[in-house]
Amino acid sequence: MRTAVQPRLDAAWQALRRWLGATLLPAQCALCGAGCPELLCPPCRAQYLESGRGQARPRCRQCANPLAGIDVAQLCGRCLRQRPAYDATVTAFDYAPPVDQLLLQLKFGARLALAPLFAQLLHVAIQQQTAWDAPQLLCPVPLGPARLAERGFNQALEIARPLARLLDVPLQPRLALRVRETRAQSGVAPQERQANxxxxxxxxxxxxxxxxxCHVGIVDDVMSSGHTVNALATACKSAGAARVSILAVARTPPH
Incomplete structure (x- = not known):
């Protein structure tokens, strides 16, 4: 007879198996699968960095959406019409090939060794900011208990740990709680995402x-519509935060 905790035990075991498979099998390039001692083989790393570099284009300083002009200090039309709760966003890449495949390997393939790589690349993007106001602490976007038990880890936390060390900023992994289980934003219609x-x-x-x-830095893997980080930024501001910056590895370009 399966007990009430059996589904969580099964999920934990599956997460452990994925982790063991990712760490004990011979090293392979995360993109092309060729044998190599690094996460990415030299050809893929060159292509990855060249095609994924996110700071080569002007971006809105508040939401990091691409801008048509060259003034990197300006805001996009969306932020001018309705200012979000967060004050600034830094991203390393557009959420597009091949970056999306690497992020999916981390998120759904439990290839946790990719997290420090993402932290390093996000740190490079942060260093490229002309006027960077460092946060006083970092907070990863939390998962709900059910999704955390199913996945076995929080990809935002895995990225935030090495990023905190690189920035020399304290990490507060339990600062925020997801008090209501929500549907995955990717499966929610755009007009329903804010309500979700x-x-x-x-x-x-x-x-x-x-x-x-306090100035809080919210860390996430992908920023799409921005509703998730905006909801968390709202909670931080309501609790007394003076400033909130979003640090996202990838930003989904608007369609």
């Missing part, structure tokens, strides 16, 4: 004092 995230996040009571007048 309404009141989904809360600040842990024991950490509320940290946010008073």
């Amino acid at each position: 995230l309404a009141r989904a996040f809360a600040i842990a009571p024991e950490h509320g004092a940290l946010l008073q007048g």
Whole structure:
């Protein structure tokens, strides 16, 4: 007879098997599968960096959507019409091939060794900012308990750990809680995504004092519509944060 905890045990075992397979099998390039001692073989790394470099184009300083002009200090039309709760966004890449495949390997293939690589590339993008105001602490976008149990790890936290070390900024992995299980944004119609995230996040009571007048850096793997990070930024601002910056590995270009 299966107990109430058996599904979670099964999910944990599957996550462990994926992790063991990713770490104990001979090293392979994450893109082409060729044998190599690094995550990416030299040809793929060159193609990856050249095709995925996100700071080669002007971006809105608030949401990081591409801009048609050359003034990197300006805001896009969407942010001018309705300012989001967060104050700035830094991204390393557009969410497009081959970056999307690498992020999917991390998120759904449990290839956790990719997380430090993403942190390094995001750190490079941060260093390229002309006016960078470093946050006082980092907070990864939290997963709900059910999704965390199913996946076995939080990809945003895996990226935030090495990024915090590179930035020399404290990491607060339990600062925010996802208090309401939500549907995956990728499976929600665009017009329903904001409502799907309404009141989904809360600040842990024991950490509320940290946010008073604080600059928070929210770390995520992919920023698409921006509703997820905006909901979390709203929770941070409501708890007393003075400024919120989004640090996302990839940004989905608007269609």
